[in-house]
Amino acid sequence: MCGITGIYYFDKDRIVDSTLVNTMSNALAHRGPDDDGVFLDNNLGLGFRRLSIIDLSPQGHQPMCNEDGTVWIVFNGEIYNFQELRPMLEKKGHRFKSATDTETIIHAYEEFGAQCLDYLDGMFAFAIWDGRKRELFLARDRFGIKPLHYYHKNGIFAFGSEIKALLPIPQVARDLDYQTLWNYFTLMQIPAPHTIYKDIRKFLPAQAMVVKADGSKRAWQYWDIHIQEDFSKSEDQWVEELRDLFGKAMRRHLYADVPVGVFLSGGLDSSGVVAYASKVKQEPVKTFSVSFSDDPKVDESPYQKIVADKFQTEHYEFRANADILQAAQLLIQECDEPFAISSAIPLYYISKMAGEHVKVVLTGDGGDEVFAGYDGRYHTAERLHSLDYIPGFAWRGASRFITRYYRRNGDENDFGRRLQRVITWGQQTPDERYLSIFTFFTSFQKEQLLHPDIVREVQKGFGRYYQQVFDNAPKTGLNRKLYIDLKTSLADEMLTKADRCTSMVSIEGRVPLLDKSFVESAFKIPASLKLNREEGKLILKKMFSDLVPPEIYNRPKAGFVVPLKQWMTPAAFQPLIHENDSILNRPYLEKILSLNDTTGKNWGYHLFGIYQFLIWEQAEKSGVALLEHL
Incomplete structure (x- = not known):
């Protein structure tokens, strides 16, 4: 987990001010508190904030360059196969000065150009400055685990891990995109490539881009999941293949020079990650969970305890109640735009708790989208x-x-x-x-x-x-439905939530169920082995059944539910409602607040969407800076 940013003026005589790049980079300090760096090349500037995970030495400093200083990179993420790529690149004459995965990307780019993406297996967002061509080359990972935003207007191309890195640029207007707002109230998140601001865009999953000195850019999708059901294997053969691939994925995802833990919800996916982590690691796995004292119906702590006891983990639990709603303001200012996925609030507190013990956490995200969990x-x-x-x-x-x-x-x-x-x-x-x-x-x-x-x-x-x-x-x-989920809500909702909640407290989140080889194999499995008339994730349950307790893989899917009906009260809205709001209709808001408060109908999720927008609107109007972490 790091923060990257940069700016490129297309007027070659316009020199980038180091103060501006430092301001952009400092906006991402929470993503990388361990080190920072800036590289300037006349009309180009790169900024970086480092969270040290692999090779903690100064040799991991970024921006990082090749041997002769003609190629520079800022990189956020992890390349899980860098140890296999390095010997191949060394045989081709490339010299390494560090033990980082970052340097592998530089030399792969030198050797293969944009096709280097075909060789990289991991989660990443990076920008490479090729000083010989005066070009920027940028890319985001296949599933959209790591974020990347950009601005291209007024003779400028600028990019950043988060929107807030772009807002210090004087030319970047903060005009609200009404179409995006309409879609936000449909989905409770803002779908890529749009943001709440008209002139700022998100990179799509598996998108690459080259920005040339004349101001032109070319963007393309460098990878897509190939779905072709393979009926030649039996269910047992598929289970064994998945177990083998996931075991390898877990070993790669557990590699770090810092402590690693696991988020444990009590559901199948996170329990499976805990099971495999316990199998790989020699010492007890550190696990982190949330429980809800306000509503026993959504409290999963009994299932979390079953898994923690089974694998004798070093378990930590955060007990949530309505008081944690104060984190919603921090969440909005971290996302820089309205984001109303309510489970992000307790996830922030779990992340904060985890940050006291580890620097990397593994999550169970991706299992539903790949194995038909909905x-x-x-x-x-x-x-x-x-x-x-x-x-x-x-x-x-x-x-x-x-x-x-x-x-x-x-x-x-x-x-x-x-x-x-x-x-x-x-x-x-x-x-x-x-x-x-x-x-x-x-x-x-x-x-x-x-x-x-x-x-x-x-x-x-x-x-x-x-x-x-x-x-x-x-x-x-x-498979049509799974493909749609994989390409839309996975990145815009689940992975955005995980990235922002972990980056807020300066830890890195990893997603082993989205390992490239594992996912590509999973999409060859016949759909009938994933879903029947009663339930989904059939083959994933069988894959985990040799390790995970039956109380977990036999239980119905619960999801990560938050008791919003109880939390979304008129009192919670009182500081946010204004008489002359030019965007929302106050009488309609007051009506559904009353319906939620006085009837049995649950308007909590609708109200939370409005609540998050009002927090964003208030901060935007007042120009509030990123709050100190709660």
């Missing part, structure tokens, strides 16, 4: 295919009816709420409908929530990138 969503999507038999004119007529009905009755009527969602599904394509199953505010509700001028400006869709995902996905079946 079985309820898949089955719902299949049932909703029947809506396609109703002609479009019928849905359009129903839409006009429900619009009038909704304006009269609003959200107080449960029948109206359900009917409007069904009518929305009926007018969507199957892919849009699949995404909408796990969305929050409907279009009807957003039209009530947002100012009319904003509603008139936006388009009701998920954007061009989502359409590209739909076009590239397998034509039908479960």
Whole structure:
């Protein structure tokens, strides 16, 4: 976990000011408190903040260069196969001065150019300055584990691990993107490549880019998952292959020159990671969990204890209650934009607790997207295919009816709420409908929530990138849904959450279930071995069954649930609501606050989305700097 940033002026006579690069870099100090560095080359500047994980010596200092100083790199992440690549590069004449994986990337770039990405196995975001060509080469890892943002306007290209690294640049405007805001209230996160700001973009997973001296840039996708079901192997053969690949992945992910621990939720995926870590490591594994004293129904501490006892881990537990909601403000300022994935709040506190004991943590993220863990969503999507038999004119007529009905009755009527969602599904394509199953505010509700001028400006869709995902996905079946999840919500939601929560407290998060070889093998497994009519992750359960206690792999999927209905109270909103808000409709907000408080319906997740936006809006208007960690 490190922080990288840089700026490139296309006017070759415009010299980069070291003060500006230092300011950009210092905005990322929490990502790398161990060391910092700046490299300047006239109209180019690179900045770096280091979290030392491998080769803790000064030889790991960045920005780092090749032997003759013509190629420079800033790099965030880990290359898990760097020890295999190094001898191959040395045989080709490259000389190494450190034991870092960073230097492997430099020499791989010298040897293979942009094709070096084909050789790198890991999680990464990096920028390489090729002084001979006066070009920047940037890339993000295959699954989007490590973040990377950029600005390209006004004769400038700038990049940063987080948005906050770009905001000190005077030319970067902070204009709100209303289309992005519309999508935020649908998904509770902001899908790539967009950000809340019109002129700042996110790199997509597996995206590479070359920026030339004339101001032009070329971006491309350098990798995609190849899905081709292989029916030649039996289920037992697949299980053995997965066990072998995951064992190798765990050994790579546990390699570090600092202490390593595991986040333990009590679910199958994190329990499997703990099991394999205990198998690989000689000493007891350090595990970190959260429990909820406010709501025993979502408290998973009994399952966490089963796993911790089974593998005799050195276990630490954080007990959460409504008081931890104060971390929401810190989370927003870390993300630099609205982000309302509620499980990020307790995850921050687990990360903070883990940071007192380790510098690297392994998580169980990725198992649901690769092995079909969202079985309820898949089955719902299949049932909703029947809506396609109703002609479009019928849905359009129903839409006009429900619009009038909704304006009269609003959200107080449960029948109206359900009917409007069904009518929305009926007018969507199957892919849009699949995404909408796990969305929050409907279009009807957003039209009530947002100012009319904003509603008139936006388009009701998920954007061009989502359409590209739909076009590239397998034509039908479960693998189409898994591909969509892998390319969208995994990076924008789950991996963003893990990255921000760990970076806030200066530790590194690793994701062994997203090991490249492991995932590529998993997508060859027939879909019938992952999902049946009752449950998902069938083969993953069998893979872990020789190590994980049966109480874990036989339990229903629970998810990481936070008791938001109890936490989202009028008192929590009181400091954030303003009379003359130009974006949100205050009467509508007050209405759903009342519904959440006085009825049995759970509006907690909707309200949390508004709560997070209001915190961001307040900080944006006041220009609040990053808060001191709570």
